[in-house]
Amino acid sequence: MTEKQLTDSEILAKFAVTETRNFAFNQLVRIYQQKLYWHIRKMVIDHDDADDLTQETFIKAWKGLENFKGESQLFTWLYRIATNECLNHLAKKKRRFFLPINDITEELSNKLEDSDMISGDEIQLKLQKALLTLPDKQRLVFNMKYYDEMKYEEIAEITGTSVGALKASYHLAVKKVEEHLKNSSF
Numbered sequence: 557m558t559e560k561q562l563t564d565s566e567i568l569a570k571f572a573v574t575e576t577r578n579f580a581f582n583q584l585v586r587i588y589q590q591k592l593y594w595h596i597r598k599m600v601i602d603h604d605d606a607d608d609l610t611q612e613t614f615i616k617a618w619k620g621l622e623n624f625k626g627e628s629q630l631f632t633w634l635y636r637i638a639t640n641e642c643l644n645h646l647a648k649k650k651r652r653f654f655l656p657i658n659d660i661t662e663e664l665s666n667k668l669e670d671s672d673m674i675s676g677d678e679i680q681l682k683l684q685k686a687l688l689t690l691p692d693k694q695r696l697v698f699n700m701k702y703y704d705e706m707k708y709e710e711i712a713e714i715t716g717t718s719v720g721a722l723k724a725s726y727h728l729a730v731k732k733v734e735e736h737l738k739n740s741s742f
Contacts, residue, residue, distance in 0.1 A: 561587060564630040571621055581621070585614055588631065591704075592638045598699045599642040599692070609645055613638045628713055635714045639696060646692050686736035690729050697722055698729040 562570070562583045570580035592613055597606035616637050624633060687695050693715075700706045700714070701722075708719045708726075715722070 565626075567630065568621075568624065568626065581618060584617070584621075584630065584634075588634050589614070591631075592634060595635065595699070595704065596638050596642055598703060599696060600645060601688075605645065609638070609641045612641050616641075632710060632713045635700075636716075639714055642696070643692055682737060682740055683733070686733045686740070689736055690732055694725050694729045694732075697725045698733070701726050 562580070567580045567584050567587075570576040570583075589610065593606055593610045596609045596613070597603065600606050600609060613634065617634055620637075624630070628636075687698060690698065697711060697715070697717075700711045701708070706714075708722050711717070711722050712719050717725075
């Protein structure tokens with residue numbers, strides 16, 4: 557018999573009680589770990605970085621869950637933490653190596669080719685490389701809308717950006733990706 561998945565409110569209630577806190581957090585990790593990992597992985601490409609950032613996301617969640625007000629869904633709150641971790645990681649990486657954006661794009665592109673994240677499918681590889689040419693925040697919006705099939709309202713809650721700005725960002729990202737794909741030879 558399969559174990560029933562706890563709701564967000566059940567997790568929060570159990571987390572509030574010292575005796576069931578670890579159980580509640582383990583349930584939270586079990587429910588959201590894979591989704592968060594792939595959200596992060598699409599941004600940072602590298603498995604080890606994605607693993608580390610997923611762990612960091614859950615460490616921050618553990619520290620902040622006690623003060624979680626429930627004004628958003630746990631899922632949204634966790635995605636916000638993961639998103640910030642990704643953007644900070646990418647910004648640090650650029651600063652640490654003093655690399656212009658093109659060099660970071662090249663590095664991620666090389667990791668992409670060696671990655672098991674995508675199949676050897678040429679079109680999928682071209683799409684992923686096109687996505688790497690987008691600014692980080694635009695790529696994030698594209699990934700959340702296109703791959704994660706999130707509503708603009710959910711993305712707005714996660715990113716703290718207006719729905720109108722997100723729609724414009726997604727539209728620009730799609731145009732840039734189309735242009736990149738049109739100009740790259742197959």
